[in-house]
Amino acid sequence: MKILITGATSGIGRQLALDYHTEGHEVWALGRNAEALEELSAKGLRTGQVDLTDRAACLDWFSTLESIDLAILNAGTCEYVDLPVFDSSLIQRVMRANVETVAISIEAVLPLLRKSSNAHLAVVGSSAAFVPLPRAEAYGASKAAIAYMVDTLRIDLKNEDIVVSLICPGFVKTPLTDLNDFPMPFRITTDEASMAIRKGLKKKKAQIHFPKKFTILLKILSFLPGPLWTILAKRMVKQ
Ligand SMILES: NC(=O)c1ccc[n+]([C@@H]2O[C@H](COP(=O)([O-])OP(=O)(O)OC[C@H]3O[C@@H](n4cnc5c(N)ncnc54)[C@H](OP(=O)(O)O)[C@@H]3O)[C@@H](O)[C@H]2O)c1
Structure with a gap:
């Protein structure tokens, strides 16, 4: 298979x-970090240095490829809000890095998937979107937007032979979560995450969630009446 993965320089x-x-697949690994891309290239992977927030550059770069069988749109970031300051520029940064990059990547990769007889589009959201x-x-909010975008796209692509999967990880040990200053229950390794994702994609699952x-547990909690969940979640907030 020809596989394209965004955010392939880390985690x-x-x-x-x-x-x-x-x-044994032909893998296109995308990212911005030149050193990490060189390392992957030395291991025999094909690489592309693309800033996915730059729509023109992104469309330009993807147009140089012929076709893709499996696209995994994984690039993203995380920043947390710290009240009393509600910093809207933080919201803009996260929406840009997570939602806009996915939208731009979908626009760029769909024409390549349409050239495959075995097309599969997978987008990395998060289990964080299951409950507030x-x-x-x-x-x-950015991951909830991604979930909606992906689940809607699956409906609208019904007349085309493209499988669409949403990947919802729990905590995975990566440079992203190494920055977190709170307990991360059931945090798993990138090896375990990769195994769960590859297994779910092989089965062409609509939603892949793990661990x-x-x-x-989060899915069960999401069925609680809103006010009850709010009482529980408020207990998680540091005084
Ligand atoms: N780790 C977790 O616990 C966890 C849980 C749920 C969901 N997720 C999601 O899983 C994905 C990967 O997370 P991770 O933990 O592996 O993070 P990570 O180690 O920080 O990797 C993030 C990747 O995204 C790329 N990226 C970010 N912004 C980009 C941009 N504008 N253009 C191109 N590439 C960009 C980075 O590339 P460069 O460094 O080369 O710029 C890097 O390769 C994210 O979408 C994250 O939200 C992670």
Whole structure:
């Protein structure tokens, strides 16, 4: 398969790129970090240095490819809101890095997927979007937007042979979560995350969520009446 992975210079995306390469697939690994891209290139992966917030540059770069069978749109970031300051520029940054990059990547990769007889589009959201979590006004909202975008696209692509998957990880140990200053229950390694994602994609699942102990608990909590969940979630907020 020809596989394209965004955010492949670090964390979950890097592990996926290496694992798919080891499995013998042709992997296009995308990111901005030149040194990390060189490392991947030395291991035999194909690489592309693209800032996914730059629509023109992104469309330009993708147009140089012929076709893609599996696109995993994984690039993203996380920043938390710290009241009493509600910094709208933080919200803008996170929406740009998470939602706009996914929209731009979808626009760029769809024509390439349409040239495949076995097309699969996968986007990395987050289990954080299952319930409103403290300090996640920006991150959670961006991942909820991604979930809506992906689930809607699946409906609108019904007349085309393109499988659409939403990937919702719990906590995974990466440079992103190494910055977190709060307990991260059931945090798993990038190896485990890559295995869960590849297994789910092989089965062409509409939603891939893991680790199950954490994500199923969140899904159950999401059925609680709003006011009850709010009381519980308020207890998580540091005084
Ligand atoms: N780790 C977790 O616990 C967790 C949980 C749920 C969801 N997720 C999601 O999983 C994805 C990967 O997270 P991670 O933990 O592996 O993070 P990470 O190690 O920080 O990797 C993020 C990747 O995104 C790329 N990226 C960010 N902005 C970009 C841009 N404008 N253009 C191109 N590339 C860009 C980075 O590339 P450069 O460094 O080269 O710029 C890097 O390769 C994210 O979407 C994240 O929200 C992670």
